[in-house]
Amino acid sequence: MASAGELMASKTWQLGQVRITRVIEIGPLELPVGAILDTDTETVLKHDWLRPFFATDDGKVLINVQAFVIEAGGRTIIVDTCIGNDKPRGGALYNMRNEPFLERLGDAGFTPEQIDVVMCTHLHVDHVGWNTRFVEGAWVPTFPNARYLFERTEYAHAIEDRMGDQEATYQDSVKPIVDAGLHLLVVSDHKLCDEVRLSPTPGHTPGHCAVIIESQGQRAIITGDMIHHPIQVAEVDACSHVDTDKAQARQSRRDLFAQCEGTGDLLLGTHFPDPTSVRILRAGDGWRAEPA
DSSP states (O other): OOEEEEETTEEEEEETTEEEEEEEEEEEEEEOGGGTBSOOHHHHHTOGGGTTTTBOTTSOEEEEEEEEEEEETTEEEEEOOOSOSSOOOSSTTTTTOOOOHHHHHHHTTOOGGGOOEEEOSSOOHHHHGGGEEEETTEEEESSTTOEEEEEHHHHHHHHHOOSTHHHHHIIIIIHHHHHTTOEEEEOTTOEEETTEEEEEOTTSSTTOEEEEEEETTEEEEEOTTSOSSTHHHHOTTOOBTTOSOHHHHHHHHHHHHHHHTTTOOEEEOTTOOTTOEEEEEEETTEEEEEEO
């Protein structure tokens, strides 16, 4: 099975011949569940297994903003680049952050120049921020030697859906990558290397993808925002307020949980707090998440 080790804001899993490293930008945050999902505190409290890792005793949920670095097939791939620094946003959580994310990335053993591929599960504000950084009055690619992969449907949606923070996100975190010629539009089942591929998980956004890692009979899935918090394993119908197609988002979760149930597969939640990885177990007519 995968082993885990922790160093400051980073944590690692060895999955066969693949190494996966989590790097936290922000977290854990304590939030009322209603701030992010269509459910309530009472529902959180009825699931005892959420505590102490995923919820507080008074029913708040714990959330991280974090990236994953995958070392596989001689490539170094970063999945979802968090919020970023110095970016003007309407949402208080996202506005003009000043976080030591690149220092934490360095502490985990990676420089921006070592990254070969940037994979964005989708193009929301908290998944593309470190695509760029502000240098001498301009937004420049943070990872100058990388190809930035955008799913085709997702990129088209990002161009069309440019209200509020999404317009600012496009202008400072997506467009500079396109202008630099570093982007590559891919399909939703794109294969990055022998051990890493995409899997379509639409609903949160039209082109949302999960990232599947397989090596030596072991499997892990980086979720992106198809699931924001482990409570959605049990409460599959609880959707994010910003899901573009809630019925499709629910179906994406059901399909994935059914595939993972009882297999030992690791679900690496892009917003899950420690221990970040869970396994999916059957619970009555539904599921629960077991910390891995």
